[in-house]
Amino acid sequence: MSVSMILHLPHASTFIPEDLRQDFLFSDQELLEEVNRITDHATDAIFQQAFPEAKAIVFPVSRLVVDPERFSEDSQEPMSQVGMGVTYTRGSLRQPLREQPSPAKRQALMERYYIPHHQKLTEAVEESLLTNDHCLIIDGHSFPALPLPYELNQTAFRPDFCLGTDDFHTPEELVAKVEKILESCGYSTVRNQPFSGTIVPMKHYRKDERVQSLMIEINRWLYLGEDYSVDSERVEALIELLRRVGEVLEKN
Numbered sequence: 001m002s003v004s005m006i007l008h009l010p011h012a013s014t015f016i017p018e019d020l021r022q023d024f025l026f027s028d029q030e031l032l033e034e035v036n037r038i039t040d041h042a043t044d045a046i047f048q049q050a051f052p053e054a055k056a057i058v059f060p061v062s063r064l065v066v067d068p069e070r071f072s073e074d075s076q077e078p079m080s081q082v083g084m085g086v087t088y089t090r091g092s093l094r095q096p097l098r099e100q101p102s103p104a105k106r107q108a109l110m111e112r113y114y115i116p117h118h119q120k121l122t123e124a125v126e127e128s129l130l131t132n133d134h135c136l137i138i139d140g141h142s143f144p145a146l147p148l149p150y151e152l153n154q155t156a157f158r159p160d161f162c163l164g165t166d167d168f169h170t171p172e173e174l175v176a177k178v179e180k181i182l183e184s185c186g187y188s189t190v191r192n193q194p195f196s197g198t199i200v201p202m203k204h205y206r207k208d209e210r211v212q213s214l215m216i217e218i219n220r221w222l223y224l225g226e227d228y229s230v231d232s233e234r235v236e237a238l239i240e241l242l243r244r245v246g247e248v249l250e251k252n
């Protein structure tokens, strides 16, 4: 596999740091249920095993603490309309999650988690550009089989794989190749529905065509039980499938 591949895995962690637990307006049981609903379970293991030579940038805490996939400014971030900008105040059922953090608290969370994460991603991209003059970011996620109340798009068809693209950073032939391999293996794919876009560091966003990016969202019904247990056999099958995607991308 090309060493110029970077995995961005923002939503796999279930970890809530102890000193931040009190911020959440939930009982332990409610918090556990919310973490279960909102986490892209096992996507760190799945994508890293499928693309073992890629450099992985894995967010170390739950997206309930800070969501690294959001724009840092709420004015740029559509999800802030539903209380789910970079620091959520509402949960996936649109229930109150925590008080709006003060500007100082918000800044502290950004400096502790968001900024270092994005720095790592930007540095990995820079390094890849220096050595390979090219870089492909795979933004790895999973999504629930049925829409959660917070989702902006409630009616879209839920395919096996949702592929998020960017007009500037996702070449047509790249996404077409991925669609072809997934569909030839019997899986359904849709572009940018129910989730759209793919991550690119702000430094390169819409400026540097050498930085390519594709979001791969796995429908959780492919590997997760209703009790959020991970089905290891189905995970193996998924890893095998994504390895084939990696082989195709390698020839990109």
Ligand SMILES: [Zn+2]
Pocket (backbone or CB within 6 Å): 011, 040, 140, 141, 142
């Ligand atoms: Zn996600």
